[in-house]
Amino acid sequence: MKDVTESDIREACLPATSPGQGYRGTIPNAQPELSVSEILEEIQRIADLPLSQSTTLPAQAYTSGEFFNWEVENIFKNDWYAVAHISQLPEAGDFINLDLLGEPMIAVKDKDGQYRILSRVCPHRAMDIMPPGFGHDGHSPAEVREGESGCGKTRFFLCPYHFWTFELDGQLKACAEMGEAEDFIRDDWKLREFRSEVWNGFLFLNLDGKAPQTVAEKYASLNESIAPWKTGEMKLISSNEWDCAFNWKVLGENFMESYHHAGAHSKTLQPMMPARDTWTEEEKPSHIRCHLPMKEALREEIKALEEKGKRWDIFPPIEGLNEDERFEWGLGLGFPLFTFVTTPDSFIWYRIEPLGPDRLKLLTTILVPDSTLEHPEYESMKEKGNQAAIDFHLEDMEVCMAVQRGLYTSGYQRGRLSHLEMPIWLIQRFLAARARGTWPTLDRAPAPAQGNH
Ligand code: FES
Numbered sequence: 510m511k512d513v514t515e516s517d518i519r520e521a522c523l524p525a526t527s528p529g530q531g532y533r534g535t536i537p538n539a540q541p542e543l544s545v546s547e548i549l550e551e552i553q554r555i556a557d558l559p560l561s562q563s564t565t566l567p568a569q570a571y572t573s574g575e576f577f578n579w580e581v582e583n584i585f586k587n588d589w590y591a592v593a594h595i596s597q598l599p600e601a602g603d604f605i606n607l608d609l610l611g612e613p614m615i616a617v618k619d620k621d622g623q624y625r626i627l628s629r630v631c632p633h634r635a636m637d638i639m640p641p642g643f644g645h646d647g648h649s650p651a652e653v654r655e656g657e658s659g660c661g662k663t664r665f666f667l668c669p670y671h672f673w674t675f676e677l678d679g680q681l682k683a684c685a686e687m688g689e690a691e692d693f694i695r696d697d698w699k700l701r702e703f704r705s706e707v708w709n710g711f712l713f714l715n716l717d718g719k720a721p722q723t724v725a726e727k728y729a730s731l732n733e734s735i736a737p738w739k740t741g742e743m744k745l746i747s748s749n750e751w752d753c754a755f756n757w758k759v760l761g762e763n764f765m766e767s768y769h770h771a772g773a774h775s776k777t778l779q780p781m782m783p784a785r786d787t788w789t790e791e792e793k794p795s796h797i798r799c800h801l802p803m804k805e806a807l808r809e810e811i812k813a814l815e816e817k818g819k820r821w822d823i824f825p826p827i828e829g830l831n832e833d834e835r836f837e838w839g840l841g842l843g844f845p846l847f848t849f850v851t852t853p854d855s856f857i858w859y860r861i862e863p864l865g866p867d868r869l870k871l872l873t874t875i876l877v878p879d880s881t882l883e884h885p886e887y888e889s890m891k892e893k894g895n896q897a898a899i900d901f902h903l904e905d906m907e908v909c910m911a912v913q914r915g916l917y918t919s920g921y922q923r924g925r926l927s928h929l930e931m932p933i934w935l936i937q938r939f940l941a942a943r944a945r946g947t948w949p950t951l952d953r954a955p956a957p958a959q960g961n962h
């Protein structure tokens with residue numbers, strides 16, 4: 510069989526060939542339509558089954574536009590959403606454009622060193638103050654960072670339409686010819702600011718401003734689990750953007766279950782971290798955490814290399830990890846979208862941007878400690894680490910695309926889950942709790958950890 514290349518995968522995800530369009534032509538979805546409340550009822554029913562009786566979601570949970578809209582309002586906008594890492598904004602004036610959940614925004618570090626998330630919609634007449642490509646013509650005060658779209662450094666923001674200018678904290682700084690506008694007070698006008706918070710180095714956004722807890726409160730149970738990686742002091746060193754022709758839950762489920770090591774990653778991850786040995790921690794109100802221990806033979810191999818002063822991992826090991834953490838990968842999902850892998854030498858963060866029932870944009874990133882950047886072989890390690898991340902991600906892209914296509918067909922069956930797919934069942938239980946409006950805590954007895962843990 511011919512190897513599938515990165516460009517094959519990227520092309521297959523273009524809108525023209527995505528499941529909703531080119532692939533099916535104009536042939537309608539073979540699955541019957543379900544209303545949002547029918548989908549929610551079914552999710553609640555199956556989420557109350559024990560893991561040993563669990564089954565997959567109805568196809569419509571991944572294909573219905575109305576259900577996706579329900580998720581936007583009831584899962585994404587009213588909760589915390591990690592949008593950037595502070596190492597992407599090291600100095601005052603550094604900014605990143607964010608286009609998430611239909612809102613054009615800008616994440617910026619202001620003159621007082623505070624991180625803010627501002628709307629890019631001008632309070633004058635709704636122009637995007639930093640439209641795509643703006644800054645490249647030398648008109649903007651912003652310097653756009655080489656090779657990256659929508660991020661850079663600026664002293665202030667300039668709306669390209671009528672040249673109103675704004676401070677880095679969003680306050681209107683200057684606007685010409687407004688003297689005859691009655692009762693117009695410049696100080697009353699600013700770019701709208703969204704609620705945001707920094708937790709463990711990640712900048713979180715709460716779009717509707719009403720999340721009942723702070724990020725620290727919400728993820729209190731996750732804090733201890735990722736503390737050894739000291740993500741607040743890490744640097745984001747690589748990011749790859751992916752257009753994905755599948756639902757965010759197709760990605761989330763794939764990301765969190767390791768049963769597919771035996772299939773999709775049979776040549777890459779399975780020989781190191783066999784599916785059979787993976788396990789999931791006790792159910793928590795706001796997160797899922799899974800462990801992928803390395804094979805005993807691999808541990809021995811790594812230890813033997815270390816004794817000779819050599820290294821098996823790509824980057825130098827994270828200091829302060831315990832014996833288990835040194836020899837495993839750990840998967841994490843902070844509900845709803847904070848998705849990451851802890852490894853012995855890095856922290857991998859996936860920023861998922863849901864765009865529709867069968868579409869999302871994904872940023873796959875790698876974070877490492879500061880000390881790694883000082884290593885003499887840092888540049889070559891970075892290249893190697895980046896390529897390795899792309900390689901195993903391509904294996905996941907391929908299956909996720911094919912799964913989404915299957916969800917529209919009359920051949921789709923409600924499959925049964927392996928115990929190794931416990932995270933899929935936990936995601937269902939999270940969705941069910943939201944359907945009931947129970948938030949933010951669990952309203953069922955927490956499911957116990959797997960194995961002897
Ligand atoms: S719309 Fe921004 S200055 Fe007019």
Ligand SMILES: [Fe+2]
Pocket residue numbers: 763764769773774904905
């Ligand atoms: Fe995978």
